[in-house]
Amino acid sequence: MSDAVLPPPLPPSLRVSAVAPSISGTLRQLYLKLFLRGRSSRGVQKGGAPKSVRARLGYALFFYVILGLLCVGFMGQPVFALSLYIHSTTLMFLAMFVASSAGEVLFNKEEADILMHRPVPSRALLWAKISVLLQVALWLAGALNLGALMVGIGASDGGWSYPLAHAASTVLEALFCAGSVVLMYQLCLRWLGRERLDGLMTTAQVLLAMATVLGSQLAPRLIGRMGKSVFIREDTWWMPFLPPAWFAGLDDALSGGGAARSWALGGLGVALTGLVSFLAFGKLAATYEQGLQTLNERANAVKPRGARRWLSALVSSAPLRWWLKDSVARASFLLAGAYLARDRDVKLRIFPALAPVFVMPVILWNQDSSTWAQGFGIAFGGVYLGMAPMEGLNLLRYSQQWQAADIFRAAPLPGPGPLCHGARRAVLCLITLPAVLIYALLALALSREPSILILILPGMLALPVFAMIPCLRGQAVPLSLPPEEAHSAGRGVRAIAVMAFSAAIPSLALWARSAGRLGWFLAIEALLMGTAYFAMRRSIRGAAWPSIE
Amino acid sequence: MISLQRLTKRFGTQTAVDALSFEIPSGQIVGFLGPNGAGKSTTLRMLTGMLEPTEGAATICGFDLRTQSLEVKRHVGFVPDSGAVFESLTGLEYLEMVAALYGISSAAALPRIEQFITFFDLGMDTLGDKLLGAYSKGMRRKVVITAALLHNPPVVFFDEPLDGLDANAAVGFKTLIQTLAREGKAIVYSSHVLDVVERVCDRVILIDKGRLIVDGRPDSLVAAHGSGTLEKLFTQLTGGSGLERRAEDFAKTFRS
Structure with missing residues (x-):
């Protein structure tokens, strides 16, 4: 404490800044920084920077580009088959990323002590978090779909309009995926409470991650065995139940065969993405603060853990x-x-x-x-x-x-x-x-x-x-x-x-x-x-x- | 400045804060005391807009806690006992971020931050280069206190603010809050270090099981109950009598 000199009275300029920084912008910057650096730097020795998350993100993007190139197995196939494969893979990876990040980003217990007593509107807080989640999800989706943009041009019914159509459907897919996870989180938090939600989401994430790894090991071998015998049709009765089929339908409608069934699938995708986005980012945003408060309240409840007993x-x-x-x-x-x-x-x-x-x-x-x-x-x-x-x-x-x-x-x-x-x-x-x-x-x-x-x-x-x-x-x-x-x-x-x-x-x-x-x-x-x-x-x-x- | 009318918080069937009512005018430092689980932190969390009350009402600087929570938040500073910060930001980045949340630009906040750095002996290099995760507990606490006072709030809530501060910093901090109170701020000081509370606070509010037990000047309360010290008054009123005897008996069980 230097000379115990008290700070002089606050200058008036500090009370109302001439150019007040935007709260949304500040929060977006904060969450992007936290994402790129990682939430915790407790492992950092004096003065050192954390192991670069940027570099890891770079490696991940590179890996995604390479993984995306597996779609060359669909060279010469119809647009719908190619798009169904790549949208399925994209949805699986995005769901895994968003699901694993959403809990930490959306409902972080420690964050309550840092931000909740400050004048931050809950809607601005939620939007800042979602926009960063979406931003990173789009980077990953972009990397994974880079190969498909090229392969689609050479599809049996594809053409030069494919990259544009596929980019649009990929953005929609990222929005649908982020919206679904956010919606599920908000609803589960309301119905189940934080503790049970955490358990549920962890199990889902572990299973999804295992399925992804298993899939990435098995898929190349299966594709290798498929050869030219891929028969995937958009008019199969169960197609409307598969979310990737909606976005594949959109690709086919805009740049492929353009069958009526593809237009219907694409329309369904656009409508459902709109609905999910409205519910997750609009309707439920108003109650986000309640969710954060629930988090504080749940912290007080201690329940006996079953695992302790069986162990x-x-x-x-x-x-x-x-x-x-x-x-x-x-x-x-x-x-x-x-x-x-x-x-x-x-x-x-x-x-x-x-x-x-x-x-x-x-x-x-x-x-x-x-x-x-x-x-x-x-x-x-x-x-x-x-x-x-x-x-x-x-x-x-x-x-x-x-x-x-x-x-x-x-x-x-x-x-x-x-x-x-x-x-x-x-x-x-x-x-x-x-x-x-x-x-x-x-x-x-x-x-x-x-x-x-x-x-x-x-x-x-x-x-x-x-x-x-x-x-x-x-x-x-x-x-x-x-x-x-x-x-x-x-x-x-x-x-x-x-x-x-x-x-x-x-x-x-x-x-x-x-x-x-x-x-x-x-x-x-x-x-x-x-x-x-x-x-x-x-x-x-x-x-x-x-x-x- | 601060007014509570039958403020209540229930978690399920458990009542954490039970119809708490009191007023705190400007210029007062109030020691907010109670044993563990008495409801102190829950009350502070309600008064800072972090938790919604179940019943009752409260106003801070005339703003209603339920309907004008953003205005309330603009007028309070809070040092939580957890001392949580975003560990992967540098101290400077963190303080600039906090300033921005109160509408203060970096250019305007920086001179103010420098004043705090000087006062707390933090060092601009440390603040600018080192991530908060690598700070000592005391340094982190200084950053959290700075973040609570940066926007010059008229009401400040401190929950165990001295935790981690060295003796010099603690002396400086106590002088700081006494001076701030003389300048007209209302300060609520929650702590288990009762001798500090006795020396620093003008008034003490003691709660237990969510209910108000006593409210008054520390010396008057001690005299009225014939306790001698605030610490003894605390144990007397919160069911801690006979603790010394129990501790002695327990210590005897360590004899080999």
């Missing part, structure tokens, strides 16, 4: 009770389990990232119908499932509440080993075990020869060792790193390197099976993996806390 029951029953005798490992298991079950941020990071791990084995089965190839696919799939605990444990280290993990260092623990073991067991029990069971059931359902299922065993024997790898040097302490650091390419490279090395396991298993020595192979593998497992466990137990800067 407690799980760890206090056999066999987990025996496996989690160490109290620190048990506490770490409960912490990791609670975040895997409840925390939106953690769930949205982990489950979509695991989706490719689960889809890869299925893709491998479909590569070739020969028994040998199927056997290799099943064996490799089993080994590939080892990625699930590796990726899960790696990503479980990141949390928005990472600073709370200081309590682990403050506790009288010689090292992070027991914490890593607790988290590892949580990931194995809550993520990997269900995945393995589903995989085994799928393999059983799809395989022509049930005895081939024994080839999953080599992967299962290696799985505990894979789960140990992220814990080496005590690096798998749950929720201990800022989420900004989760976007490291090194993590993915390490996982791919481990998996490439392990690709030898299924080949050797198949060779041993064909030579009638699978039993010997399994025994030797069990011995090697067991040795590696206990050596790693010992090393993790002795790991010291890594230094923090």
Whole structure:
């Protein structure tokens, strides 16, 4: 406090500014800045800027452009087929983006303390948020549809008017998507309350994100198999029920065949987009402030959480009770389990990232119908499932509440080993075990020869060792790193390197099976993996806390 | 300046604030006290337009809380106990944004912000370059206090304003609010640090379970109840009697 000099009286010019800045403009700038920088910079060390969200956005846009180029598979097809594909993809990605951002942007609890006591009309606040959401949604839609603009010109009934028509329908689609999510949020908040809405939206986002990742893995292969045999017609009876078909109809009406049915679909799209926009951005805007106030009120209500009860029951029953005798490992298991079950941020990071791990084995089965190839696919799939605990444990280290993990260092623990073991067991029990069971059931359902299922065993024997790898040097302490650091390419490279090395396991298993020595192979593998497992466990137990800067 | 008539807030079946009525004229610093869960923060949130009252009425500077909430907001400054800020803005960006929300241009706000920077020893470089997420708790609190006073409001609500401030900053802050009150501002000061309240406030309003318990000058209330200090008066009136004995008994359980 310098000399405790009080500020002089406020100059009159400050009370009413000659050129008063616009509140809407200020808010739009604020939300765009917050979006581009991220909401939290708690991970920032002194003076440093956050990891650039702009750069990440740039990469995302680039990825979207590349993904959009997959529509070349529709070269020479009718406008309606091309547009239906690209509008479906766009709607899926936009819905995922808007749904994942809307909760944070529209109804942010912390924001109430910053803005709600200031003279900001609720309508201006809502509009500023929506305009930024729309702006970014349009960037993403633009990137995804860049390829389609060119491909559409060469469609069987397309032409030079396609880019213009498609740009217009894409803007409409973005408006429809943002409006639908905002409308759903406002209605659900009224009917369900914030807490249940959060749970519902998180589940929807996780499922949508997983579906998107699965779709992006499977779609190129399906398109590859389609060849020239794509038959999508606008007069199928169920077309009016598909929102992407409305916008595809608009494309077809304006720049394609122009069938009466396409005009009807396009008209339906325009009308419904208008209605959704009116309800979301107009009718409900007046009650937005009530929604924000509800948020404040809900903050006072504390409800018992079901997840706590089933987790407690799980760890206090056999066999987990025996496996989690160490109290620190048990506490770490409960912490990791609670975040895997409840925390939106953690769930949205982990489950979509695991989706490719689960889809890869299925893709491998479909590569070739020969028994040998199927056997290799099943064996490799089993080994590939080892990625699930590796990726899960790696990503479980990141949390928005990472600073709370200081309590682990403050506790009288010689090292992070027991914490890593607790988290590892949580990931194995809550993520990997269900995945393995589903995989085994799928393999059983799809395989022509049930005895081939024994080839999953080599992967299962290696799985505990894979789960140990992220814990080496005590690096798998749950929720201990800022989420900004989760976007490291090194993590993915390490996982791919481990998996490439392990690709030898299924080949050797198949060779041993064909030579009638699978039993010997399994025994030797069990011995090697067991040795590696206990050596790693010992090393993790002795790991010291890594230094923090 | 501030007038409450049977102001009530219910969350479902739970009554957080129960028919609270009092008036605060300009130039007064009022300590707004109560135990945890008494309804202090809910009352402050209603008076700053953040929560809608269930029943009753209130006016701030003559503006009705229900029908003229934007006018009310223009005339109040609020330092919430959470100290929440947008962490990915720099301090300067944040303060310029707040100024703009009150219709103050950057050019007009900047000299004023500089005065606060000097007063709080913040440093223009820090404020301009560092993101708020990297600020210490005390520095962040100084920014939040600046944001509450930047538009020179006639009514200011402080909820635990000294939380995180160092001793020097706290002394300066106390002098600041006393001077602001002499200049004619009405100040509501909510805190659990009762010796500070006793020294700074002209008047104390104590609530418990949402209801008004006592309202008067700290010295008069202490004398009338024969408590000796405001802290003892507080425990006496809010069911805290015998706490010292209970604490001693509890401490004995730590003996090995």
